[in-house]
Amino acid sequence: MSRKFLIAGNWKMNKTASEAVDLIEEIKSSVGDQTSVQVCVCPPFTSLSQSSESVEKSEVLLGAQDMNAAQSGAYTGEISAEMLRDLYVSFVILGHSERRQFFGETNQIVNQKIHAAIGNNLKPIYCIGETLDEREAGKTLDIVRTQVREGLENFPTHSIENLVIAYEPIWAIGTGKTATDEMAQEVHAEIRKVLAEMFGDTSADSIRILYGGSMKPENAAGLLAQKDVDGGLIGGASLTARAFVGIIEAAQSA
Structure with a gap:
């Protein structure tokens, strides 16, 4: 099954609203009209409103970096799925390793968020991955299997086309270290195997699995050439248009 590449930019806690618009305009000038690769930018919450206006009338989609599972209520500082949809957000990153590490998010908490996202027509990008200690102990595949099964418990199969998985080896995030092409493919293949066990082969073949560990223009082609890296x-x-566009161009050529 042919799966369209998705290149999503997680800006984390970077860029003011005006800086976000400037970066999106640069990205649009290079790849804003192409449709061969799906492109998504995920600015901070404070930049979503202006970013939503900036991506309008282009092929660039908008994503958020997190959300609360609750529909509304007394949750100071939190953002709901409905608030994101009102700004025409398409994707939402859930379960990122930094959310797990710094804010104590568990597979069960992320599972609640995933269900809330799907219930509000948001496409979850569900992040999973192992630490350096877990990899060196040979636990990588066990860790990701558990994360897939627990994070996607009771996921509605009728919405499977809206699910995206992101494998992010924690030891490779922001460190400049990258899994080899073969290492990435091994884990991605195992993820797809678990998805097949949970949802069937056809559904598993339709789910995009992204690589999320220090991908850059210099290594993108090799990673994107792997069978299960989508x-x-x-x-x-x-955070720079030149590097981000370089990765998108690598996906166009893959």
Whole structure:
């Protein structure tokens, strides 16, 4: 089954609203009209409104970096799925390793968010991955299997086309280290195997699995050439148009 590449930029806690618009305009000038690769930018919450206006009338989609599972209520500082949809957000990153590490998010908490996202027509980008200690202990595949099964528990199969997985080896995030092409493919293949066990082969073949560990223009082609790598969740390289566009161009050529 042919899966369209998705290149999503996770800007993390970077860029003011005006800086976000400037970066989106640069990205649009290079790849704003192409449709061969799906492109998504995920600015901070404070930049979503202006960013939504900036991506309008282009092929660039808008994503958010997190959301609360609750529909509304007394949750100071939190953002709901409905608030994101009102700004024409399409994707939402859930379960990022930084959310797990710094804010104590568990697979069960992320599962609640995934269900809330799907219930509000948002496409979750569900992040999974192992630490350096877990990889060196040979636990990588066990860790990602558990994360897939627990994070996607009771996921509605009728919405499977809206699900995206991002494998992000935690030891490779922001460190400049990258899994080899073969290492990435091994884990991605295992993820797809678990998805097949949960949802069936056809559904598993339709789910895009992104690589999220320091992908950049210099290594994108090799990673994207792997059978089960369907794009990238890009951190540092998404903060400049030149690097981000370089990865998109690598996906166009893959």
